[in-house]
Amino acid sequence: MKNLFLIQPKYNLVRKFLLLILLSCNCMAFSQKKSAEIRYRFIDDESDKRVAIQVFQIEGTELKAVEELDVLLYVERLFTNLPVGNLFNTTDETGLVEINFPSDLPGDSIGNLNLIIRIEDAESIRDTSVYAKVKWGVPILHDKTEEKRSLWATRANAPISLIILVNSLLLVVWGIILYICYEMYLIRKE
Amino acid sequence: MINDSKIKQDIKSDDDKMIDKLLSTVKSPKAIFKIWIIVLLIIIGFGCFAYYRQLRFGLIVTSMRDYTSWGIYISNFVFFVAVSLIGSLVSSILKLAKVKWSYPLTRISEIIAVAAIICAAIIIIVDMGRPDRFLNVIFYGRIQSPIIWDVLVIMTYLVISLLLLYLPLLPDIALCRDRLKHISVWRKKMYKILALNWQNKPGQLRRLKKTSTILEIMVIPVAFAIHTITSWLFATTWRPGWDSTNLGPYFVSGAFMLGAAVIIIAMFFVRRSFNLQDFISNDHFDKMGKILVMLSLVYLYFNINEYLGPAFKMVGVEGEHITELFSGDYATMYWLVQIPGLMLPILIMLFKRGRQPFIIMIVSFFVLMGAWFKRFLIVIPSLQHPYLPIQDVDESYLHYYPTWEEWAITLASFAGVLLIISLLLKLFPIIPIQEYINQDKTNKEQTVES
Numbered sequence: 001m002k003n004l005f006l007i008q009p010k011y012n013l014v015r016k017f018l019l020l021i022l023l024s025c026n027c028m029a030f031s032q033k034k035s036a037e038i039r040y041r042f043i044d045d046e047s048d049k050r051v052a053i054q055v056f057q058i059e060g061t062e063l064k065a066v067e068e069l070d071v072l073l074y075v076e077r078l079f080t081n082l083p084v085g086n087l088f089n090t091t092d093e094t095g096l097v098e099i100n101f102p103s104d105l106p107g108d109s110i111g112n113l114n115l116i117i118r119i120e121d122a123e124s125i126r127d128t129s130v131y132a133k134v135k136w137g138v139p140i141l142h143d144k145t146e147e148k149r150s151l152w153a154t155r156a157n158a159p160i161s162l163i164i165l166v167n168s169l170l171l172v173v174w175g176i177i178l179y180i181c182y183e184m185y186l187i188r189k190e
Numbered sequence: 191m192i193n194d195s196k197i198k199q200d201i202k203s204d205d206d207k208m209i210d211k212l213l214s215t216v217k218s219p220k221a222i223f224k225i226w227i228i229v230l231l232i233i234i235g236f237g238c239f240a241y242y243r244q245l246r247f248g249l250i251v252t253s254m255r256d257y258t259s260w261g262i263y264i265s266n267f268v269f270f271v272a273v274s275l276i277g278s279l280v281s282s283i284l285k286l287a288k289v290k291w292s293y294p295l296t297r298i299s300e301i302i303a304v305a306a307i308i309c310a311a312i313i314i315i316v317d318m319g320r321p322d323r324f325l326n327v328i329f330y331g332r333i334q335s336p337i338i339w340d341v342l343v344i345m346t347y348l349v350i351s352l353l354l355l356y357l358p359l360l361p362d363i364a365l366c367r368d369r370l371k372h373i374s375v376w377r378k379k380m381y382k383i384l385a386l387n388w389q390n391k392p393g394q395l396r397r398l399k400k401t402s403t404i405l406e407i408m409v410i411p412v413a414f415a416i417h418t419i420t421s422w423l424f425a426t427t428w429r430p431g432w433d434s435t436n437l438g439p440y441f442v443s444g445a446f447m448l449g450a451a452v453i454i455i456a457m458f459f460v461r462r463s464f465n466l467q468d469f470i471s472n473d474h475f476d477k478m479g480k481i482l483v484m485l486s487l488v489y490l491y492f493n494i495n496e497y498l499g500p501a502f503k504m505v506g507v508e509g510e511h512i513t514e515l516f517s518g519d520y521a522t523m524y525w526l527v528q529i530p531g532l533m534l535p536i537l538i539m540l541f542k543r544g545r546q547p548f549i550i551m552i553v554s555f556f557v558l559m560g561a562w563f564k565r566f567l568i569v570i571p572s573l574q575h576p577y578l579p580i581q582d583v584d585e586s587y588l589h590y591y592p593t594w595e596e597w598a599i600t601l602a603s604f605a606g607v608l609l610i611i612s613l614l615l616k617l618f619p620i621i622p623i624q625e626y627i628n629q630d631k632t633n634k635e636q637t638v639e640s
Binding site for chain 2: 152158173174176179180183186188189
């Protein structure tokens with residue numbers, strides 16, 4: 001019974017915590033992955049558009065082209081990133097890969113697209129992302145008709161007649177309610 | 191001259207007796223009343239536990255799914271909104287029409303209206319998956335949406351119903367303050383605060399008459415609006431059974447019928463529990479019965495309108511919906527609602543014997559049950575026939591059987607209405623004393639003059 005009230009340190013938890021720290025230190029120390037430099041260029045021929053990506057590995061002060069590396073190219077969309085190119089876009093012996101780019105992607109109002117070039121889960125290179133902007137999208141202009149005041153428009157574009165009608169009704173009815181409350185006050189003061 | 195003053199003295203002593211008798215309903219509650227309140231609190235407690243589970247695990251504890259997204263909560267909400275219209279029927283329409291026999295019923299109807307509209311407002315919040323976001327409806331709501339109109343009109347109707355109950359109560363609360371001696375301190379304080387320093391002064395009487403008349407007039411369009419807008423929640427949604435221009439008057443007429451039935455049931459039990467046979471007579475039941483027959487006939491007329499057109503054409507999903515009601519899964523409920531819930535009551539109440547207190551109470555109970563299930567039939571079968579069916583839907587989407595949590599919460603809402611009604615009936619005089627005495631005095635003076 002007395003043991004129930006003893007506060008005993010939870011050695012098991014402490015042991016697990018120490019082990020976790022040790023493991024993460026080891027990962028850092030023995031990691032073979034090196035940082036990479038990604039260079040890119042936008043090629044716009046009349047017939048097609050391509051993104052040329054070249055990947056270098058930084059070894060000391062030198063840059064060495066990385067071959068046989070899968071590079072991912074994404075276009076930022078509203079909820080997620082859209083992958084562009086083939087399933088595998090692999091670099092050649094010069095570390096270069098060219099990815100064909102579709103010409104019908106909707107962009108912002110002036111056609112800008114936000115791109116992400118990414119290296120993920122590579123054997124010798126750390127995960128790296130590079131962000132770029134290119135004016136290759138189809139400019140999307142807001143349809144002015146959608147901004148018209150209507151029953152199906154947004155809250156800010158409610159029909160004026162409806163706003164006036166609803167508010168007038170509320171004003172009249174609540175005005176009378178307030179008047180009655182004032183009369184109740186006068187009844188009390190009488 | 192001597193005779194005249196003697197008559198006046200007699201009238202005064204009669205008034206005192208009458209006041210004491212009418213105030214007797216407000217005295218300390220009996221054991222049976224306390225037991226009744228405890229039973230209601232237990233049901234409400236059980237409902238709160240079910241609601242706790244709904245908050246904890248989400249709306250998944252209900253049977254509501256992608257098809258039937260409005261279940262018995264919404265049908266119950268429509269039912270309570272309908273019941274709340276009784277306040278405007280008796281305390282306003284009959285009063286403005288100077289129907290004198292209805293005066294003893296005004297307080298009961300106003301109390302029922304307040305209790306029903308409070309619980310209607312609560313049940314709509316219960317239906318929300320995220321009640322903590324309720325205020326977003328007010329802050330970010332689109333004025334184009336009928337749901338926002340409904341929220342606005344419910345709040346307005348609640349305030350008007352409270353005022354309509356409270357203002358005519360002022361002279362009676364003052365009587366409680368002045369005449370009730372052996373009551374608890376908190377009740378004395380409450381009557382003192384609520385009486386608003388009422389002294390029967392001419393100025394106070396004038397203001398009370400003016401404000402009461404304004405309220406009685408104003409409540410009629412607001413009452414029509416509340417139920418018409420509730421019907422628009424359905425009519426503006428494109429579903430079979432709801433796509434109808436008839437829906438507004440159909441809902442309003444159904445609400446008046448239900449309200450009249452509810453007041454008859456309330457009259458029966460109030461008269462019995464508080465010994466008010468002298469004030470709520472058999473004649474009241476007879477007259478309310480006639481009103482109920484008239485309102486039921488109007489509702490029957492709208493029912494025929496509502497179903498005849500689509501049933502004659504039997505087009506597409508609308509036809510499927512009608513078939514489901516007439517001979518499908520919901521046929522038993524549909525015909526029970528139409529025959530014992532509407533047609534038989536009309537037939538029974540057409541005869542004088544059918545308007546006897548006990549019989550009409552039972553008949554009204556059938557009308558009430560029919561009205562509740564009618565709301566179920568309006569809401570649920572329509573939702574199970576969407577115009578854009580989902581492919582490979584889960585089996586649970588196709589049927590709707592409320593879970594115990596939904597039933598518990600619904601029962602708790604009924605218990606909530608009964609609790610509010612019981613407490614208000616016990617705290618305030620049931621028969622409007624001042625009005626009753628004035629009416630009585632006028633009658634006696636007319637008799638003396640003649």
